[in-house]
Amino acid sequence: MKERLPCEFFLVRYVPDVVKGEFTNIGVLLREAGNAADGAKTENAVVRFTRDWSRVRCMDADADIGLLESLEGEIAERLRMSATDPKPVLALLQDTLSNSVQISEARASLAESIPAELEQLMRMYVEPLKVKLARQRSGRAVIAGAMRSEFEQAGVWGMMRKRIAASLYTRAGDPMKIDCGYRADGADGMIRMFQAVSLEGDVEAAKGLAYSAPRLREGVLRVESARLELTAVVESPRAVSDAEDEAMERYRFGVDAMEQQEIQVVTIADLARVAEMARAELRV
Structure with missing residues (x-):
């Protein structure tokens, strides 16, 4: 033994x-x-x-x-x-x-x-x-957990900002918190922020992020003198493909609403690639 x-x-x-x-x-x-x-x-x-x-x-x-x-x-x-x-x-x-x-x-x-x-x-x-x-967790909690796990495995989670107050860049009283983000190591110093957004039930979170995106970009440019790349992490379409047609329509509507505001939309399956990019940009 x-x-x-x-x-x-x-x-x-x-x-x-x-x-x-x-x-x-x-x-x-x-x-x-x-x-x-x-x-x-x-x-x-x-x-x-x-x-x-x-x-x-x-x-x-x-x-x-x-x-x-x-x-x-x-x-x-x-x-x-x-x-x-x-x-x-x-x-x-x-x-x-x-x-x-x-x-x-x-x-x-x-x-x-x-x-x-x-x-x-x-x-x-x-x-x-x-x-x-675990049985009760669904939607956004699952996405946020997967996102953190991938960033941890890449060794960058400890280097990232967490629960970033949108009010720092928009206006006082804005309750939105962005899950995490970092400044890319490079000449342009782009800031990347990531938000878990569930499209499983409704699309209010997607609409809220889409509404805030232009103000966040303006604020980041003003406060940080840097460009902002905002990424929404959502469920795979397979998670709702077996549900009723209305659920799939909501999913597509949420993705379209965010992409129209130049928000990058990726799924949980893309997180390994996103985390690897963060590892390279943070030079871990």
């Missing part, structure tokens, strides 16, 4: 009201308790946050999800910079995190491997309702 790795893990918790003390686990930080027996360098510490923020939103409707998502990348970067001894980094995080985000005391575990143990801990402590939630 393969010898198991002695590890310790910490739960990352969101605590919207410190006085009440209520919290929900949003992530796991896992590290090996010691180096490999042969002295070889090991992957000492990894962190992962949830991909489904529904429980956080239930506890705190005003939670800054973009800030929480960016925190995962910040912790991962600090761990990479101190790969030989992450303990000081953990102590620093304990001291510097706000009261609304806390790290639990260390708990021991024995792992077959770091990736396998991380998956297990996420299922046990962070996403215990994963199977039930």
Whole structure:
């Protein structure tokens, strides 16, 4: 039998009201308790946050999800910079995190491997309702999840801006948030933004993005001195092709509405190519 790795893990918790003390686990930080027996360098510490923020939103409707998502990348970067001894980094995080985000005391575990143990801990402590939630997730949530997964696999998710406020470029009070984006590395410095848009039920999201596109481009040019390429990620036509004719007509209407406003429309099947382009432009 393969010898198991002695590890310790910490739960990352969101605590919207410190006085009440209520919290929900949003992530796991896992590290090996010691180096490999042969002295070889090991992957000492990894962190992962949830991909489904529904429980956080239930506890705190005003939670800054973009800030929480960016925190995962910040912790991962600090761990990479101190790969030989992450303990000081953990102590620093304990001291510097706000009261609304806390790290639990260390708990021991024995792992077959770091990736396998991380998956297990996420299922046990962070996403215990994963199977039930997966059945309920559809439409935009599925598209957004696929988009994030592809960008993560390409190694660029941590370098991207998330939940970009349209009001930065349009006008105060605009509630729209763009899922993610980045500035391409090059002479022109084009800014690319990506939005998950579901055409499965209705086309209101597509119409809203089409309406906002010209103002977003003008604002990005004014504020960032750069051109904006806006991309909508939608379901494959196959997802609605077996439905009634009216559903397919709505799908085509939504695509046409966005393309008329010079929004690039790609499907989930195109995400690997999009992520590879991002990897090349960000020079990862």
